Amino acid sequence: MAFDGITIANLTRDFSDRLTGGRIYKIAQTESDELFITVKLSFENAEKYGIKQEKLVLSADASLPLAYLSDESKQSPMTAPNFCMLLRKHIQNGRIMSVTQPGGLERIIRFEVEHLDEMGDLRHKVLLIEIMGKYSNIIFTDENNVIIDSIKHIPASVSSVREVLPGREYFIPSQDKANPLATTADEFSSCVLSKGMPLFKAIYSSYTGLSPIIAQEICYRSGVDADKSAIALDTAESIAVYRAFSDVMDLVRNGSFSPVVVYEDDAPKEYASIPLTLYGMSAGLSAQESAINNQASDLNGYSYKEYESISDLLQSYYAEKNVVTRIRQKSVDLRKIVQTSLERNVRKYDLQLKQMKDSEKKDKYRIYGELLTVYGYSAEPGAEKITVNDYNTGKDVTITLDPTLTPSQNAKKYFDKYTKLKRTAEALEEQMKETKEAIDQLESIQNALEIAQKEADLAQIKQELADSGYIKSHNTGKNGRKEKITSKPFHYLSSDGFDIYVGKNNIQNDELTFKTANGGDWWFHAKKIPGSHVVLITGGKEVPDRAFEEAAALAAYYSKGKVQEKVEIDYVMRKEVKKPGGAKPGFVVYYTNYSMAISPDISALKLISD
Template identity: 35%
Template sequence: MSFDGSFTHAMVTELSAQLTGGRISKINQPYPNEIIITIRSNRKSYPLLLSANPSYARAQVTAIPYVNPPVPTNFNMTLRKYLSGSVLTNITQSNNDRVIQFHFTVRNEIGDLKSMVLIIEIMARHSNVILVDGSDRRIIDAIKRIGPDKSRYRTILPGDEYVNPPKQDLIDPFQFNDWNQLSELVTTFPNRDVLAGSLQKTFQGLGRDTAAQLARFLHASNALDQQFKTFFNQFDHPVPTMIDAKKPIFLPFKPIGIDAPLKQYESLSLLLDHYYQTKAQRDRVREQGGVLIKVTKNELKKNRNKIKKLEQTLADTKHADDYRIRGEVLTTYLNQVHNGSTTIELPNFYDNNAPIKISLSPEKSPSQNAQWYFKQYQKKKNAIKFVHHQLDLTNADIDYFDNILSQIELAAPSNLVDIKAELQQGGYLRDHEHQNKKKALRQKISQPEQFKASDGTVILVGKNNLQNDRLTTKTADKRDTWLHTQKIHGSHVIIRSFDPSDQTITEAAILAAYFSKGRDSANVPVDYVQVRHVKKPHGAKPGFVIYEGQNTIYVTPTKAMVDQLRANNDQ
């Protein structure tokens, strides 16, 4: 299900119960299109997420951690100026549209109460978060400013009067009571799929999944009015449900006629956290790590091109012996070579005296021509050793940047700071923040994520090369157990136990496989060995180690197990 108007209705009901009467304590903008407003209500803090992300626009209370940028945005500062300390008095929805209005009261500079409205419009790429003066509906600012060059219908700029989005000429289902019209619809369209499409064109705020479920409800009984009321009453008393299919669907009620497994949640917000966590995180990583991804891909492209050139050079060196043979033949028959000649044919004693044609430089003497062939032979012979060395170095670089790209793909936004620092330290990414040439402070490496096995043993998982290096070479005890996927890029995992149980090793191996490039594979091989047998070669790139004496276990990573081990740590 999409975040349609009917789901918006259910979310407004849930948020109103949680937040109304609460006071704003914090306002942050961790991502370009997302605001998190912490509201203190009923002795509890609720992080309210308002997202204008084109793909994942929504409003909810979120439990997913976030990292703030070092400098707040202008819009964030505007929200803090006008809303800090304000009280949320009401949450309303425009008809059954995907527009939510959060009404606040706050005291101005002279102590008078002032009304402010924060509006979120959930409309795909047109989504927006807009701060409006409650007294005259003038726009103070928006997370996305829309000028006349982008919209003919309305502009969203500071000082403009706020104009509602274009209104659809459809019926609000929560205000509907014309049962004859409903009966006519059902009679005219007996096919359930066709009826669902007609319901979407008749009632406002029905997404495809909502309309399909409503059509099922109406076909289930002849008491159309009761079925219709029952269906929409569910949005006032939601049962947050996830259809666990190949393409998961979230609903605010328990669906009918669905064969796939269903999973229920305590709240709509928790449902959305689970649905969007991976998708939204990847989008945020792509958004925040765009420069890192570009630099890494450029380095990969550069090194792969270098490999092609080196392999071509290596192919050329295979003919090095041809130069040696020509040099030796020339030396043997120098008395037959005349000055100024450009070519000569001489018997090749390496090939039963078959004639061999040798090119000559007329400016060189016969002896100099022979020496030139010997020099070319030596040059190509030396090149073989050099090229093999360069191939080894370049392949190592490719492996390194492949690993970096894998880490970015698996990273949470908070992990990007370490990856950025690593690329800066390696000279691959220019450190724009320290162009003043002042001595930069040493980058503080973030902590690895901590999990707990079923028996309570602590398991630590590094999420990037800097974390992996510190975890393996500095933090871990030499008697701890170290795990890593076999020949697959992934995290270093440490079991904080000198003698872990087989169950703990299996659970740690699942973590190692999950936080690796083999996340979506079955039977992933994971090596484990005591930390004492893991060494970092001198001068090796971050995250690179060698080890010996390992055992190998095969596991299939699952998100459910990872979530359980994470929950164990939170208890």
């Protein structure tokens, strides 16, 4: 999925249409590398679009850089970072004069802002976001292209190509690529058609802002094999490729964008800001019209979803992925703690199993002691072994003796070994139980970290880790009281209108099972593997089979067995679920239940926002 220069061009057009003339009302730095800017629209745009303000998200996250207009709000940190404070000082209440994309199809968006300085004089500042993978950045400059500050500082020790530091001149890093919007037929021929590499690669490696998928689209429109060597094209093929290239560039120049996601077997395959004819779409036709045409073509298996704006597409496609990325970044330390503790406990459990296996010899030593007590008198003085009949089995047994000890002393020696191993086995049994409970808890915490979506979810996991002694507790507010945690279980609505709740972690699992649900509700859990407690609220009504299957699917999806084709799920009425005294969070027992094998597919279920 390519966040390429054409996507940036589409965003720039949308931002320019909506934000130009608007005033910057609020600036928040919601993440270390992300800005959330509220813009009050101009009177004309407010009338045109029927809204008074837009929320602009600019993210320079190395793994998932983004820029889009959002319809959701984000929580600001209690203390604003320095970069945010600097922007507030300079451009809050400033007017956005223009939004442009410099350098043709460079992956850069430039916001020019007009504002009054401390003396009341009119000034211009520039806010740029560079969407360049791990090199992404948000840079703030003055009207003379001098960097005032940036969300990421890049010294010479990090990049020999360009320093990004206050006081340095801002310039676009050179990529030795041509501007595709300003090329001619002769330039195209010299840039692309002289290269001995696959045609599609020659196209995207020659021009700024073109992704491999757009290069393949150009080849497909031209009717020339994308994998054919560019230097091997004949005259007719060369003309066809340049014509297709020009047609795509005309779409960009004219702002004729049609944001669309292409699905293959219901899974997103690609997205673009122009129709992707290589997946059966028709240039100039809507996604719906293309889909109708596609049903009668040989290109089966593809479907399309059109969006009104590229911001809607990006927010829809990347929102969940962005949340997961952010939470994974913030949970790295917790994951490491849990993994380290889990590995330590697994090693301990393996050692305890070995020790328990060794202790199984205790009964043999007891029998040896008993046999020596009965038959020891027959042993010759100084004998190193004796063979006697075991009256328990009727078979002869050879017992090793210490020749320096009497038969009764040898018997006592074996009884002492038995007693020692017996005590060891009793202690090990308790220790193994504790170690196994710790392993089960840590594996369930791992599962909780996988499904966490908000910082409040992580806070609750931290609380459990602190309560269990794995980390120090820091979640205290004023007067030493614990801070309130607002994380809530997932809330789904079944196809038949029944409420289904899913615990996100062990603390929520206990609350959900023993406080939210009543005895007549149904409880679900993946069999013998870590997973969430799932509760189907009956409301005193008869529950149809489909609701049971959907609740079971949720239990499968939010378990360690999610990747399996089928997961075995236990389900039982809530009143049959008990929590043993002193049990760890999330641990319950039940002695009678139903079971079903279900696919972890929850696509038919509706998630109610928490």
